[in-house]
Amino acid sequence: xxDYKPQDLDKxxxxxxxxxxxxxxxxxxxxxxxxCLEMFAYPSGHAHVGHVRNYIIGDVMARTKRxxxxxxxxxxxxxxxxxxxxxxxxxxxxHPEESTRANIAHMxxxxxxxxxxxxxxxxxxxxxxxxYKWNQWLFIRMFERGLAYRRRSSVNWCxxxxxxxxxxxxxxxxxxxxxxxxxxxxxxxxxxxxxxxADELLNQTVELTQWPEKVLTMQRNWxxxxxxxxxxxxxxxxxxxxxxVFTTRIDTIFGATFVLLxxxxxxxxxxxxxxxDPVAFRKRIQAFRTQDRAARISGEIEKEGFDTGVRxxxxxxxxPVPVWVANFVLGDYxxxxxxxxxxxxxxxxxxxxKFKLPIRVVVTEDGRPRPADSLTEAADxxxxxxxxxxxxxxxxxxxxxxxxxLARERSIGEATVQFRLKDWGISRxxxxxxxxxxxxCEKDGIVPVPLNELPVVLPKVNEFSGRGDSPLAQVPxxxxxxxxxxxxxARRETDTMDTFVDSSWYFYRFADPRNNDxxxxxxxxxxxxxxxxxxxxxxxxxxxxIYSRFFARVFRDLGLVDHSEPFTELLTxxxxxxxxxxxxxxxxxxVDPDTMLQKFGADALRLYVMFVAPPxxxxxxxxxxxxxxxxxxxxxxxLVDHWNETVAGEGIDSPDAxxxxxxxxxxxxxxxxxxxxxxxxxxxxxxxLNTAVSAMMELVNELYAFSEKTVTGGPARRIDEDVEHAGQxxxxxxxxxxxxxxxxxxxxxxxxxxHTAEELWEMLGHDDGLTGASWPEFNPVVAKADEVVIPVQxxxxxxxxxxxxxxxxxxxxxxxxxxxPGVQAHVAGKTVKKVVVAKGRLVSVVxx
RNA sequence: GCGAAAGUGGCGGAACUGGCAGACGCGCCAGACUUAGGAUCUGGUACCCGAAAGGGUAUGGGGGUUCGAGUCCCUCCUUUCGCACCA
Numbered sequence: 001x002x003d004y005k006p007q008d009l010d011k012x013x014x015x016x017x018x019x020x021x022x023x024x025x026x027x028x029x030x031x032x033x034x035x036c037l038e039m040f041a042y043p044s045g046h047a048h049v050g051h052v053r054n055y056i057i058g059d060v061m062a063r064t065k066r067x068x069x070x071x072x073x074x075x076x077x078x079x080x081x082x083x084x085x086x087x088x089x090x091x092x093x094x095h096p097e098e099s100t101r102a103n104i105a106h107m108x109x110x111x112x113x114x115x116x117x118x119x120x121x122x123x124x125x126x127x128x129x130x131x132y133k134w135n136q137w138l139f140i141r142m143f144e145r146g147l148a149y150r151r152r153s154s155v156n157w158c159x160x161x162x163x164x165x166x167x168x169x170x171x172x173x174x175x176x177x178x179x180x181x182x183x184x185x186x187x188x189x190x191x192x193x194x195x196x197x198a199d200e201l202l203n204q205t206v207e208l209t210q211w212p213e214k215v216l217t218m219q220r221n222w223x224x225x226x227x228x229x230x231x232x233x234x235x236x237x238x239x240x241x242x243x244x245v246f247t248t249r250i251d252t253i254f255g256a257t258f259v260l261l262x263x264x265x266x267x268x269x270x271x272x273x274x275x276x277d278p279v280a281f282r283k284r285i286q287a288f289r290t291q292d293r294a295a296r297i298s299g300e301i302e303k304e305g306f307d308t309g310v311r312x313x314x315x316x317x318x319x320p321v322p323v324w325v326a327n328f329v330l331g332d333y334x335x336x337x338x339x340x341x342x343x344x345x346x347x348x349x350x351x352x353x354k355f356k357l358p359i360r361v362v363v364t365e366d367g368r369p370r371p372a373d374s375l376t377e378a379a380d381x382x383x384x385x386x387x388x389x390x391x392x393x394x395x396x397x398x399x400x401x402x403x404x405x406l407a408r409e410r411s412i413g414e415a416t417v418q419f420r421l422k423d424w425g426i427s428r429x430x431x432x433x434x435x436x437x438x439x440x441c442e443k444d445g446i447v448p449v450p451l452n453e454l455p456v457v458l459p460k461v462n463e464f465s466g467r468g469d470s471p472l473a474q475v476p477x478x479x480x481x482x483x484x485x486x487x488x489x490a491r492r493e494t495d496t497m498d499t500f501v502d503s504s505w506y507f508y509r510f511a512d513p514r515n516n517d518x519x520x521x522x523x524x525x526x527x528x529x530x531x532x533x534x535x536x537x538x539x540x541x542x543x544x545x546i547y548s549r550f551f552a553r554v555f556r557d558l559g560l561v562d563h564s565e566p567f568t569e570l571l572t573x574x575x576x577x578x579x580x581x582x583x584x585x586x587x588x589x590x591v592d593p594d595t596m597l598q599k600f601g602a603d604a605l606r607l608y609v610m611f612v613a614p615p616x617x618x619x620x621x622x623x624x625x626x627x628x629x630x631x632x633x634x635x636x637x638x639l640v641d642h643w644n645e646t647v648a649g650e651g652i653d654s655p656d657a658x659x660x661x662x663x664x665x666x667x668x669x670x671x672x673x674x675x676x677x678x679x680x681x682x683x684x685x686x687x688x689l690n691t692a693v694s695a696m697m698e699l700v701n702e703l704y705a706f707s708e709k710t711v712t713g714g715p716a717r718r719i720d721e722d723v724e725h726a727g728q729x730x731x732x733x734x735x736x737x738x739x740x741x742x743x744x745x746x747x748x749x750x751x752x753x754x755h756t757a758e759e760l761w762e763m764l765g766h767d768d769g770l771t772g773a774s775w776p777e778f779n780p781v782v783a784k785a786d787e788v789v790i791p792v793q794x795x796x797x798x799x800x801x802x803x804x805x806x807x808x809x810x811x812x813x814x815x816x817x818x819x820x821p822g823v824q825a826h827v828a829g830k831t832v833k834k835v836v837v838a839k840g841r842l843v844s845v846v847x848x
Numbered sequence: 849g850c851g852a853a854a855g856u857g858g859c860g861g862a863a864c865u866g867g868c869a870g871a872c873g874c875g876c877c878a879g880a881c882u883u884a885g886g887a888u889c890u891g892g893u894a895c896c897c898g899a900a901a902g903g904g905u906a907u908g909g910g911g912g913u914u915c916g917a918g919u920c921c922c923u924c925c926u927u928u929c930g931c932a933c934c935a
Contacts, residue, residue: 172932213853214930217931221851221931245935248934337935338935348935538930541930611873612861614861617861622859624874625873625874627874631888678864685864686864690862691863691864693872693873694871698872701872708889791916793915798868801868833915834915836915844916845915
């Protein structure tokens with residue numbers, strides 16, 4: 001047998017898999033399917049170990065399921081549009097198309113060298129016109145249904161990336177990509193009406209039983225549903241103007257002693273004009289608006305505000321109250337205005353104290369009025385209403401219902417639900433993305449590009465201005481078109497789509513990636529979808545996953561898919577750290593998989609990354625751990641070598657047929673089947689790939705010990721040693737049991753270390769390859785121990801252990817356990833007082 | 849501040865339903881084979897007392913339930929993650 005040279009094996013088997021199209025699949029309704037997907041990659045240039053971990057996790061699942069008899073779809077593709085390529089182009093002058101294609105080629109090679117079992121014939125890149133054509137198609141379909149619409153809006157603007165950001169892309173007041181503080185700008189923008197699905201997206205999170213609770217919580221918080229009421233305040237001396245507020249505590253409205261407007265509120269401008277000093281007014285508003293988002297990064301904002309001079313009328317008390325502008329009131333949540341109840345809201349309380357505004361207690365625990373100056377902070381608990389007119393004495397909950405009903409009756413408000421989730425702004429003033437397929441005509445207004453003219457191909461541009469206007473606007477032949485309706489002169493939309501649009505439905509396209517007539521054939525999607533196992537970084541817990549859930553519903557309502565949830569099981573894998581930090585070029589702590597591959601081969605790397613910790617957990621990279629995994633594979637290699645000639649022969653019965661196994665043989669057999677049980681469960685149910693590996697390591701250790709004990713003195717101790725094979729083993733039972741163990745081991749190793757496993761499988765005399773091989777079968781009878789060691793307690797302390805049969809049988813202990821008073825059992829020379837049996841198992845005995 | 853998860857050897861981690869805590873691996877120690885060993889094989893490796901047999905203590909601290917607790921309950925501490933003026 002040759003030495004273990006994994007680098008040679010990698011090449012050999014990767015070529016064979018490619019030649020035999022081993023991982024290409026077709027829909028086959030006769031077979032159960034398994035759609036295994038890892039989040040596709042942004043082609044940044046080089047995959048580091050952190051990225052690669054995710055693909056290995058998916059590959060272990062895919063390969064296992066294949067061997068378990070499933071028709072497995074395991075595709076990969078490229079999230080190829082996006083800012084970095086364009087930013088790089090501005091610097092280097094290399095066209096994004098060129099750099100992206102080069103990056104894809106390199107990264108694809110990396111993944112292939114790792115032996116990830118992708119169906120490469122289904123590969124796609126979102127920058128292919130054949131792909132983004134369907135972005136455009138979908139956009140128009142959404143436009144037709146009112147799910148895509150255009151409006152002028154104040155948007156998040158990143159002054160560094162020079163583009164608009166979705167709300168989801170603003171993190172701590174900064175750009176999600178570069179961290180630069182975000183500014184606001186008014187632009188005409190396209191939006192997707194994701195809020196139309198807000199309730200459904202929220203409620204159906206409970207159906208996602210195989211998603212991490214953490215991700216569901218994040219999504220629920222993001223959607224942010226709150227029940228309350230909209231109430232309309234009048235304006236004193238101005239019959240026609242009303243100020244709508246949203247509140248979750250309408251029961252406290254008798255304590256609303258002032259009204260607060262956000263700086264962005266539409267009425268603020270008019271109140272400014274009417275004020276004594278409009279110039280100063282405007283200045284203060286402007287200060288709030290610019291301060292707002294920037295200040296949020298540094299944490300707390302000191303509450304600021306000023307009186308507009310206007311007085312609103314509380315519709316319940318009919319009392320005039322001052323209207324202030326406050327920096328902490330959010331312009332884009334609710335109505336952008338709130339009724340301030342300082343006694344029962346901490347923010348209002350602080351504001352009232354600072355500006356000496358009146359405070360009035362209207363809810364107390366005991367239903368007795370309290371003076372306001374007894375408060376040291378807001379009392380925001382529910383209780384009984386006081387000093388609230390006809391509502392006094394009612395509990396908060398009841399008062400909320402009655403007040404909302406009354407408001408509705410008098411047309412001054414109603415119960416309503418407010419979401420934090422906002423419509424998804426998708427316009428980007430950037431080049432490297434999907435052109436939005438819309439045309440603006442003087443006469444006909446907004447007209448979609450006719451479907452048969454799609455795709456609107458992204459023109460080749462060589463100027464990527466960093467100035468912030470759309471590069472496409474500088475291409476006259478792109479911009480100037482004829483109106484599809486009147487054939488008069490018209491202009492194209494020059495913005496491109498947010499790249500999150502691309503990634504919100506790519507998993508459907510994989511089911512039918514070369515379809516030129518539709519985004520996908522519904523029949524194919526019906527077979528393959530939903531994705532059974534989806535894995536990726538937790539950083540996509542909100543954006544990508546909520547958009548994908550939204551798109552699934554849009555496709556559903558277009559009649560193209562029949563499910564709502566696209567991903568059945570989600571696994572969020574942990575990051576790979578080096579020296580305690582996330583790998584990044586700037587930190588110089590990147591572990592390059594290719595270097596590791598050259599040194600130890602793909603299998604050692606794969607095995608190590610799976611073994612070091614459970615998939616969800618972050619791991620700290622160590623070179624010595626990788627070496628350990630290599631050693632393990634070499635150890636398996638020597639083991640198979642040692643037994644190979646003995647065991648590979650034909651015509652040997654299975655151990656079941658052997659009448660008399662020795663205790664050692666029996667024990668090995670039990671270990672084999674126990675390992676099958678553990679490895680299978682760890683991969684399929686528990687998704688605990690690290691313990692699956694350690695179970696296999698235990699089996700290998702057991703096989704070494706068994707070999708040592710059985711006849712031959714164990715596997716080669718030195719690579720160059722003249723190996724004495726186990727050829728002289730006489731007992732056919734020994735050979736059967738060892739063969740069973742070794743074959744099971746190699747088969748279970750295949751998902752983790754496929755190249756090594758294939759080679760060993762071939763050595764064991766199988767010429768059909770592992771791709772079509774079946775997972776070893778678990779025999780529960782064999783795996784069951786027939787004896788069990790139980791603790792013996794004396795006076796509540798464990799004083800020893802005894803070995804008893806697993807099935808207690810009808811011996812004395814059994815009868816004691818059943819409470820037979822006529823029986824005395826003895827263990828270790830003592831009388832048994834009590835036997836504890838739990839779940840059918842003898843668990844311990846208590847002696848006096 | 850609110851919410852969630854988690855605290856186990858020198859390190860990564862295991863313990864699945866409450867049942868021999870520390871599987872498996874890294875590291876370290878010893879032995880074998882060696883010109884050599886950063887290869888390989890074998891043995892050891894939580895802590896304390898003890899030459900040993902053996903005994904005692906241990907899963908962040910404190911309390912509780914139980915024959916029995918890393919696991920369940922209460923409480924405190926710490927860490928990580930998420931949300932953070934959402935009215």
